[in-house]
Amino acid sequence: MTDQPDTTATELQATLAQAIQRARSLERTILQLKESLARKGMEITTDVQGAVQHLTWSLSYAQRQGEAISQRLDQLQNLIRTSALVTSSLELEQVLEEVLDSVCRLTGAERAYLMLREGRARDTHVPTDLNSLRIQAARNWGHEGITDAEAQFSRTVVQDALSKAVPIVTTNAQADERFKDQASVVAQGLRSVVCIPLIVRRIVVGVLYADNRIQSGLFSPSNVPLLEAFGTQAAVAIERARLHMEELQRQRYEEELALAQRIQLSLLPSNFPEVPGWSFAATYRPARVVGGDFYDIFGVRQQKYGLVISDVAGKGVPAALFMATSRTTIRSAALSHPDPADTLVEANRLIYADTRADLFLSSFYAVLGAGGGQVRFSNAGHNDPLWFHAETGAVEPVRLRGIVLGVLPDIALAQSAVELAPGDMLLFYTDGVTEAMNEADEEFGEERLMQVLQRYGDADLIDLMRRLDAAVRDFVGDAAQSDDFTAVAARYTGA
Secondary structure (H helix, E strand, O other), rough: OOOOOOOOHHHHHHHHHHHHHHHHHHHHHHHHHHHHHHHHOEEEOOHHHHHHHHHHHHHHHHHHHHHHHHHHHHHHEEEHHHHHHHHHOOHHHHHHHHHHHHHHHHHOOOEEEEEEHHHHHHHHHOOHHHHHEEEEEEEEOOEOOOOOOOOOOOHHHHHHHHHOOOEEEEOOOOOOOOOOOOOHHHOOOOOOEEEEEEEEEEEEEEEEEEEEEOOOOOOHHHHHHHHHHHHHHHHHHHHHHHHHHHOOOOOOOOHHHHHHHHHHHHHHOOOOOOOOOOOEEOOOEEEOOOOEEEEEEEEEOOOOOEEEEEEEEOOHHHHHHHHHHHHHHHHEEEEEEEEOHHHHHHHHHHHHHHHHOOOOOEEEEEEOOOOOOEEEEEEEEEOHHHHHEEOOOEEEOOOOOOOOOOOOOOOOOOOOEEEOOOOEEEEOHHHHHHHHHHOOOOOOHHHHHHHHHHHOOOOOOHHHHHHHHHHHHHHHHOOOOOOEEEEEEEEEEEO
């Protein structure tokens, strides 16, 4: 479809114009002949002149109808072209300019504005008011843009169209009883005004407004369907562009989350240190792309190693950021404090001083030595680890209470120790294990966890982690994972 009128319609218009000229020439010739015969006493009884006049009138009527049809065809061509642009282009500014230029060209409007609801209001059935609208595009009849500062329109007409959800058309606003006393109408000298509410999915999403300050009678109800079509096309174009932008933002967000996940996973030990007399294994599964749980095993001084497991209150990106800084803080405190309780007390002081967000974390920190089964530890509000006794197969919690880190500036924590026999194992875990819920809102619980250890406690630690993860998954079933899932196993193999 081109921008030019259809060739056949143009040729028809030219043929009709020529026929009218010839009919009028014939009418003049008959009149002259009739006058000449009358001077000679002769008279034409047949009303030839009337027949020719009727022919001329019929041709003129056909010409007017042809002009109307040609105008409608031109309008349809513009509408089809705009529709094609809307469906093929995501260049929103280009689409909107084309729509409003077409409105001005086809209606003779001096100015045209497209105003749409913005924010959450655009997707609700809440009645629209003028304050919820934003000018998305504005053009004049010279195909020039109109800035927001230059924009002028009748607020009364726009509000009337919005509140009633019907088109408003006035051929002479200065004399229209509805608007003649309105300040904006009078001050701007508005004459022809049309305002079409744009309705998408039965929601008023905005208006298409056009006016002319010079010419009265420019718009008529017959303009309404065309303007509605153009306005709806514009609204669709904006919606497509908005969804496209949201999709791009979503993709960027997912890429950033994927990068954050890689960075966070790099903070967790990929390989455990080789500690004489000890073996380790761990499993980690965040509830979201990134999580707030972490664990670490690191050397603190000669033949001594620190093991920490922590759980930040919360999930997602904020918890992941807090987890990264807390991990570094605990490591730093452990290098300067030999006792587990002193390590966590110092970590709490630093975390509390640096934290600006309403976040805190639980931590269990243990120190073990190479070649021996003694484990010294302190607990800052974390889940009690479970002790598997290799000789009897019994499992018991290692109880020690303490306050979480990051809530108070100064805390006091207790410290204790256990002596593991060869083959004994300690399982450290976060509440994402015991509080995992199935579809009946039942928690996996400490009792089920102890049963898993009783059954597989003497298995290879990597196999134990797989079986623990499988047991929790089977229990949860199709229910969504509600919290980060982390467990670390440490077995004393003997000196």
